[in-house]
Amino acid sequence: MTASPYLPRPDRAAAALCTLLGSPEDLRQPGVREAAERARDLLRSGADAGELADCYAALDTALRRSGDARGLAGGSRSVTAPGVAPHIKVAVCPGSPLCARVERARDLLPAPHCAVHGTRMRKSRLGSAQ
Incomplete structure (x- = not known):
């Protein structure tokens, strides 16, 4: 399985990452925790946009390989972060x-x-x- 051709804007990807890191069930899948922690560390260190996009793509791939069809920001993961809503x-x-x-x-x-x-x-x- 490959990564989704669609990756969200960096702020939405960061919100999806925040939600993912708060979900112990999702982090139990093989390869997901490592990819999520790497993305978190890059985000904290102020990495450039290209490096973050590559890391988000790797995390998306890890999620999909573990059986999560939503990937990083598909489905409801990206809208469950506190304060994030597509519209009211x-x-x-x-x-x-x-x-x-x-x-x-x-x-x-x-x-x-x-x-x-x-x-x-x-x-x-x-x-x-x-």
């Missing part, structure tokens, strides 16, 4: 002019009702301006 879903005003109301939007529930415009709010991703 919110419900925003559906009308024009827009008001500043923002509510958390749950995936399986409909957006809340907007009493001003008489329709459901629109689901969106939380942006930096909100």
